[in-house]
Amino acid sequence: MKSIILLCSMLLCISFVAASYPAYPVSIQHKLIGTWQDGSRGQTYSQYDIVLSNHGNKNIKQIVIGTDATCRLRDNNSIWNVKVVDGPSFIDFLILPSYQDINAGASYTFGYIIHGSSPANLFVKNVIYA
Structure with missing residues (x-):
């Protein structure tokens, strides 16, 4: 019984440590x-700047930012400084332009205009280091 309690305690500690360290040392900040209100369209729109910060000690060559159906752009020209990869019914993910890196300790900003007033759900799917 003591060994089971000890094992459970160790697993609980490991889960807390794993939960506090992201898979990639990158943060996404919405500004x-x-x-x-666009009276001619009868819609509410919001503009956000998204800051990707590299907290690691290696340069990022490419980053894949995932999203979901909450990323409803106003139109095809309403996102800049990233490349859009479309899925079957919405934007599947975003990647850096081929010429862009994010140096260790640096940040990169892109922006979009979206339907509504809430930011899109964005998350890091993958990082490729230089």
Whole structure:
């Protein structure tokens, strides 16, 4: 019984440590630039700047940012400084332009205009280091 309790305690400690360290040392910060009503379309739109920060000690050559159906762009011209890869019904993921790296300790900003006032769900799917 003591060994089972000890094992469970160790697994619990490991799960807390694993949960506090992300798989990649990259953060995604949403900065609301503004929200407005478009009377001609009867829609609310919001503009966000997204800051990707490399907290690691290696340069990032490519990063894959996943999203979901919450990433409803105003139109095809409403996202900049990233490349969009479309899925069957919505944006599947975003990647850096081929000429762009994110140096260790540096950040990179891209932006978009989205339907509504809530930011899109964005998450790091993969990182390729230089």
